[in-house]
Amino acid sequence: MTEFILSLFSSSDKLRASSLYQLLTGKRTSSVLLFGFFNGLLFAHGCFPSLKQTVFDAQIQQMIDEKLLSWEGNELQLTEKGRLRGSSKSLTGLHYDKYGRTAQTSWRLLKFAVQVVSHLSANETTYLPAETGPFYSYQVKKWLKETKCSRTELITRLPSELSTIFSQMTEEHANFLANQFSGKKQTGLLAYQLTTLEDAVEQQLYQDQCIHGLLAIIEQHKDFLLYDLLSPLLSQNYNQSMLTTRALILAGDSVEEVMTKRALKKGTINDHLIEWAIFFDNFPFGRLIHSETRKVLASLDRPLLTLKYKDFDVQTVDYGEFRLAQIERFKGGSKYGVS
Secondary structure (H helix, E strand, C coil), X not given: CHXXXXXXXXXXXXXEHHHHHHXXXXXXXXXXXXXXXXXXXXXXXXXXXXXXXXXXXXXXXXXXXXXXXXXXXXXXXXXXXXXXHCCCCCCCCCCHHHHCCCHHHHHHHHHHHHHHHHHHHCCCCCCCCCCCCHHHHXXXXXXXXXXXXXXXXXXXXXXXXXXXXXXXXXXXXXXXXXXXXXXXXXXXCCHHHHCCCCCHHHHHXXXXXXXXXXXXXXXXXXXXXXXHHHHHHHHHHCCHHHHHHHHHHXXXXXXXXHHHHHCCCHHHHHHHHHHHHHHCCCCCHHHHCCHHHHHHHHCCXXXXXXXXXXXXXXXXXXXXXXXXXXXXXXXXXXHHHCC
């Protein structure tokens, strides 16, 4: 885990240890999501959901003792030794923020569906299923029933879709996943049999990196049968309450109307709006940041992204709108939150 944690630091970043722990374990508060977003670390959100605080603290202390990290006030900073020790392995493609909750279940479901269709193509009904749990059987049966194509078309389209998907991945990642499939002519291998990595954390990160990349490609092909299979699971990665608030806002409701309809406090709605703005690209910043807020932010003599809410002498700016303006600016939107 040492190399992975080191890879989360740049040579200039300083990270709060408490926020880093909450990020790795997947705490879903607006403060943790903002920490991950502004530091470019959302991809690691929830990567170690079972990590104990005592284990994390011991790991950090060991890295400090080894002079890989150092304290700067109440924040951690990478040392020169830590920079040199950092892993050279790319973390590109990891998206625990988008797929962490259901990635493993999605991958198991996909492998099972491939096995079922493979044996259907040979009219075989007696074989050792890759999954025996009722969830997987139900999902595949439901998918097959709702699929608007003949068996012949299904048997033709599924290999074609997989070929398209794997062609958009690196050969190494594609082979790693493809060799885990079972079917009428092949028994899939286990993940650890397909990598030379010995460390359990590295094995898990590599497997997840491949699966997340696969799911990202499937999400780009909404006309695929595989998207129909996995979309119910993919949607579960988002905060469902946030999605309800999002739907109401997109339907034309104001923040106040949503608060009334849902009997929720302003702080909760702010959390929903912040999460929506972070994870989606269609956020209506222009509508939800009032002109008065933009004028106040424009009058400041400091860059918006360097400000903290407590920097305002008089709390004349709504916290939620202040954060939305920062997110807008970070994503390349209007300067200082001013159109």
